[in-house]
Structures are given as structure tokens and as C-alpha cells.
Amino acid sequence: MIIGVPKEIKPQENRIGAVPAMVLDLVEAGNTVLVEKGGGLGAGICDDEYRAVGARIGDSAEQVYGEAEMIIKVKEPLAAEYPLIKPDQILFTYFHFAASRELTDAMLASKAHCFAYETLVHRDSLPLLTPMSEVAGRMSVQVGAVCLEKHMGGRGMLMGGIPGVDNATVVILGGGVVGTNAAKMAAGLGADVRMLDIDLDRLRYLSDVMAANVQTLHSSPITVREQIAQADLVIGAVLVQGARAPRLIRREDLKLMKDGAVVVDVAVDQGGCIETCKPTTHADPTYVVDGVLHYCVANMPGAVPRTSTFGLTNATGPWARRLASMGAAEAARDPVLGTAANVLAGQCTHEAVAQAFDIGFTSPAKVL
Numbered sequence: 001m002i003i004g005v006p007k008e009i010k011p012q013e014n015r016i017g018a019v020p021a022m023v024l025d026l027v028e029a030g031n032t033v034l035v036e037k038g039g040g041l042g043a044g045i046c047d048d049e050y051r052a053v054g055a056r057i058g059d060s061a062e063q064v065y066g067e068a069e070m071i072i073k074v075k076e077p078l079a080a081e082y083p084l085i086k087p088d089q090i091l092f093t094y095f096h097f098a099a100s101r102e103l104t105d106a107m108l109a110s111k112a113h114c115f116a117y118e119t120l121v122h123r124d125s126l127p128l129l130t131p132m133s134e135v136a137g138r139m140s141v142q143v144g145a146v147c148l149e150k151h152m153g154g155r156g157m158l159m160g161g162i163p164g165v166d167n168a169t170v171v172i173l174g175g176g177v178v179g180t181n182a183a184k185m186a187a188g189l190g191a192d193v194r195m196l197d198i199d200l201d202r203l204r205y206l207s208d209v210m211a212a213n214v215q216t217l218h219s220s221p222i223t224v225r226e227q228i229a230q231a232d233l234v235i236g237a238v239l240v241q242g243a244r245a246p247r248l249i250r251r252e253d254l255k256l257m258k259d260g261a262v263v264v265d266v267a268v269d270q271g272g273c274i275e276t277c278k279p280t281t282h283a284d285p286t287y288v289v290d291g292v293l294h295y296c297v298a299n300m301p302g303a304v305p306r307t308s309t310f311g312l313t314n315a316t317g318p319w320a321r322r323l324a325s326m327g328a329a330e331a332a333r334d335p336v337l338g339t340a341a342n343v344l345a346g347q348c349t350h351e352a353v354a355q356a357f358d359i360g361f362t363s364p365a366k367v368l
Contacts (some may be wrong), residue, residue, distance in 0.1 A: 004068025007039035012282035014042025014305035017072040022317040024053035043309040087111035098356040113328040120340035131311035135301040137181025144233040155260035160190025174237035187211040229256040236265035236273040242352035244271040259291040329368035
């Protein structure tokens with residue numbers, strides 16, 4: 001199969017969908033890999049490194065999309081890329097369809113086969129979402145700590161305080177991969193951390209493994225409102241597989257929060273779990289609503305592309321090779337890759353996406 005790896009065009013997105021080790025693996029499996037010129041430079045990978053493992057270098061996105069039977073990316077296609085996508089072409093990337101009707105409609109119209117990293121389920125986990133959730137969770141505390149500085153619009157607080165002075169209170173909504181990594185970082189900085197989740201078994205586990213300055217609380221609308229009123233930093237870390245994130249903080253709830261408090265909504269690429277959330281970019285990451293500073297960058301791991309690219313491709317590489325060897329029809333019937341099939345040949349094949357937009361759903365095994 002001819003596999004294309006285009007350069008990402010989302011603003012400040014420096015990751016790339018394949019590293020040389022992954023390319024070598026694909027080439028040794030009998031595939032041809034075409035990498036767009038300069039595509040890896042943001043992650044510190046030059047074209048010669050790709051050539052050394054057998055890749056061809058394409059001069060443009062048009063060439064890569066035009067020749068490739070399968071595209072491997074990091075982020076969802078943008079409007080400028082829609083015309084480049086061909087019927088029956090396989091796309092393997094993060095899509096987060098439930099957050100964008102425009103993207104969903106465009107991919108349905110393209111008649112391409114869209115396999116989404118974020119919905120692939122293996123052994124009851126989301127292995128292709130995990131590495132970027134780890135990055136985003138850790139980054140949420142880093143950026144939150146900076147946003148709490150006065151010149152950034154925050155309350156002017158140091159996360160861990162100093163002897164004799166209060167430390168910051170960090171409230172984390174969600175005890176999954178993002179929330180766990182955020183809690184580790186915030187606890188390590190000395191903050192007073194409260195983790196909220198609805199899964200009691202998960203809370204018991206977190207209570208056992210977290211540091212002494214991490215408190216676990218069962219999440220409810222009342223608990224959320226009580227905790228955000230005390231928070232200096234709130235991190236939205238909620239995930240519903242393939243679906244839009246639930247709204248846990250409403251616009252009216254912001255009035256309960258302190259002036260200069262910060263919210264970091266990691267769920268923004270799934271629509272956000274805070275009503276006042278809207279996607280921002282690394283170039284212009286924050287805005288203020290009702291005195292609360294919002295950081296809502298939709299591609300947070302793009303700020304650390306070296307770490308993120310290698311972490312992501314460690315996970316995606318084996319599945320990309322399997323998808324390429326199977327082809328779309330066989331993969332759609334595979335018990336694991338079938339869970340990643342969101343759009344096939346103009347039909348929606350993921351129930352959560354279909355429910356998000358009230359459109360028809362067809363089982364992926366019945367499409368091709």
C-alpha cells in the first residue's frame with residue numbers, strides 16, 4: 001500500500017504522524033511511504049532521516065494525498081485539506097468528530113474511510129488516546145501554573161506556596177489518564193489537589209496511589225459547584241469515548257469562582273466540559289469570562305512536538321501497519337480496528353458520533 005504522511009497545517013501544530021522507526025517498520029512490511037517535505041522538522045526530524053529508512057519525500061500535500069491510498073496524520077483534516085481527500089482513501093488520525101458537524105459532513109461527503117485514533121478500543125482501554133492524554137494532563141498543570149501568574153491575568157499565586165503562605169487549590173474534573181497525570185504534577189508542585197469522578201472503584205484506586213495532598217471526591221453537580229468556588233485552578237479532564245464531553249460547569253457557575261481563577265479545559269477537542277469553553281490556539285491561548293481566565297488550546301501536545309510525536313507513534317505504529325495490511329474492508333470487521341471506524345464510504349459507523357448529530361448509524365462490518 002502507498003502510505004502518505006502529510007505535514008500538519010493546524011496553527012502551531014508541529015507533530016507529524018510517523019517517525020523514522022515507524023516508517024522503517026511500514027517499509028519492511030512491504031508498503032511505500034511518502035512523507036511531505038519538511039513535515040517532521042517541527043519535531044526535530046529532517047527529510048534525510050526519512051530517506052535513510054526508505055521513505056520517499058513528496059514536494060507537496062497535493063502529491064502526498066494524490067498518490068497515497070492511506071493517510072497517516074496527527075490532527076483532523078482542515079477545510080483546506082478536504083478537497084485533497086479521495087473516495088476509498090483510508091485516513092488514520094485523531095478526528096474527534098462529535099465536536100464538529102462540519103468535519104463530519106465533509107468526511108461523509110468525501111466517501112473516504114476514516115479510522116479515528118481516539119475511539120480505538122483494545123483490552124478495555126483507549127491505547128491511541130493515552131499518550132496524548134498523558135502529555136495534555138501534565139501540560140495542563142504547567143500552563144495552569146503560568147496562567148495563575150498576575151501578568152497572565154491570574155490571581156498571582158504560586159502553586160505550592162511557601163512556608164507561611166497558602167498553596168493553590170487545584171480541582172480536577174475526571175480521574176482518567178488526563179486527570180491522573182494532572183494530579184501527579186499538581187501534587188508534585190505542592191498544591192492542594194481535589195479529584196472528582198463518578199466511578200467509585202476508580203476513586204478508591206486513586207486514593208490508594210496518589211500523594212497525601214490529593215483528595216478524591218465523588219462528582220455531582222453540587223460537589224462540582226462547591227469545589228470550583230474554592231479553586232484557584234480547575235482542570236477539565238472528562239472523556240466520553242467518541243462523544244461530546246458533558247458540560248459540568250455552566251456559565252452561571254463561574255460567578256461562584258474567585259476573580260483571577262484559571263480553568264484549563266483539556267476536553268476542548270471534544271466540545272469542552274465547561275460551557276464557556278471555545279477552542280483557542282498556542283498563539284492566542286487565553287481569554288476571560290466573568291473574571292475567570294480560560295485556557296482552551298485544542299492541540300496542547302503540539303507545544304511539545306518532540307515528546308508528543310514519539311509518544312504517539314509508539315502507540316499508533318503497530319496499528320497503522322495492521323490497518324495497511326488489512327485494508328479498510330477487513331479492518332472494519334476486525335474487533336479492534338472496527339472500533340476506530342467512524343466514517344466509511346459516506347456512512348457514519350460510530351454510534352456516539354451518530355447520536356451527537358442525530359444522523360444515521362450503520363455497523364462498520366456492514367458497509368464494505
